Amino acid sequence: MRIKPDYGVDAPGVMRTFFLLGFACLLFAAFAPHVLRIGSAKIETGSFFWPAGFLIGEGLLFLLYVKYGKFRHRDFMLGTHEWRGDERVLDVGCGRGLLLAGAAKQIAARRGAGDVTGIDIWSNTDMAANSAAATERNLELEGISRYCALVSKPAQEMPFDDATFDLVVSNLCLHNIYDRPTRRQAIEQIARVLKPGGTAILSDYKLTGEYAEQLRKMGFAVEKRRGSFITTFPPLTVVLARKPL
Template sequence: MAAPSPRPAGSYGMDASWVPWLWAAIGIVYLVLAGFSVFSWGAPLWVTFLVAVLGLAFLAGGALFWNASAHGKFLVWRELLDELPAPARVLDLGCGRGAVTIMTAEAFPRADVTGVDLWRSIDQSGNSPAAAEANATVNGVSGRTRFVTGDMTALPQFDGGSFDLVTASLAIHNIHSPLGRRSAIGEAWRVLSPGGRLVIVDISKVDEYIVHLRALGAALTVRRAGWRMWWSGPWMATRILIAAKPGASS
C-alpha cells in the first residue's frame, strides 16, 4: 500500500508563483540560444556547451522551486510536527491557505489552531480566508481551526501567553523592514505561553530572528531543512528554528 501523501487535501497555490516560471523561461531561452549557436552561428563547441549548461541549470532551479512549494515543505512540516510536544492552543502566523494550520490540527487532535494572515496573493497564489476555510473543511478539522485577518507585527486581538505553540512558515521574511520583522518576533514571543515553543521555518532572515530571540532569553535549536526546501538551489535554502520560552513545561 502506498504511503499517504504528506500534503493535506485541498488547494494550496504556489509560493511566489511567478518565480519557477521565470526560471523555466530563462532556461528555455538559454537552450534555444545554444541551438542557434551550434546550427546557425558556428560558435565554438565550448560556448554552446556553456550556454546549454546554463539553460539546464535554470530549468533545474525552477524544478527545485516548484518541488519545494508543491511537495517539500509539506514533508518537512509533517516530520517537524511529529517532533513537538502536544499543545492545546496554537497560532500559525502568515497561514496563507492554511497548510500548516491544518497539518497542526491533524497532528494534535486535541488542539485548537488559529491562523492569521493579511491574505496577500503575491506571497501565495489564491490567498483568502475562504480558501483556507475550504481546505480545513475538506480535511475535517474546521471545528478546531479558525482563520482571522491580522498583521503579525501587531496582534492586539491575542492576549499575552495565549498559545502553547506558535508557528511561522515562510512568512516573516516577507516583512520588508528589519523593524517590522523584529516586531513580528516580539509579538510571537509575547503571545507564547511560558514553556511553549515558537517554530519558524524560513529562508533569508533567520540570523536576524536568532539575534532577537536570544535577546528575549529563548533556548534555541537551528538546523537546515535540506534539499526538499531549496528554493532554486542551496543558495536559497530553508532553515528550521525552534525557540523554547522559559517557564513551566508545555
C-alpha cells in the same frame, strides 16, 4: 471523485521566472547561430546551455518543494513538538493552511480540546490564489474546520492577548516583511503571545540567524535545525525557541 485540498504555489512569480528564463536560454542556445558578433564581442551561443540547465533545474527543485517537499517539511517541523492534543497553536502567515491543517490534525488525532489559529494578510505575490476563503475550503476538505480559526491581520499587529498560545509555528512568512524594524515587531509579537514555557517553531530560507538572535536576547532557549537540502527549495532552516518559564 474526491476533491483534494490545494496548498498552492509559494512565490509563484519566482518559479515562473526560473522556467521562463531557463527555456529562453535553452531556445537561444539551441536555435541561434553558433557564434554571434556584437561589435567586437563574440558570443558562443552554445554556452547558454549552462544557465538554461541551472535555471530549469532551480525551477524543478521549486516544483518538487511545492508538490512534495513542503508536506515533508511541515511534518518535520510539527514533529519537533510532543503533542498532547490540548495545545493552543498559532500559525503566522498560514497561507492556504499547510501548517494550520497539520497542527489541527495532530489535535484531532488525540481528540484533544486544542485549537489552531491562522493569521495572514493573504498576499498573492507570496502564495498563488491566496485568500481566507481558499484556506477555509482546504480546512473543510481536511475535515478539521472545527479546530481552526482565521484572522486577517499582519503578523506585526497581532490582536491576541499576552500568553495565549502554547505553540507558534511559521513557515516562509517572516522574510516577506522587508524592513527590519517591522520584522522585529513581528518576532516581538510572537514572543508576547506565547505562554511561558511555550515554543516557537519558525522556518525560513533566510534571516533565521536574525530571528534566533532576537529571541535569544529575549531570554529564549534557541536551537536551529536544517530542513532537507533536496526537498526544501530554497533550503529551509528551522529555529526552535522556548520561552522561559
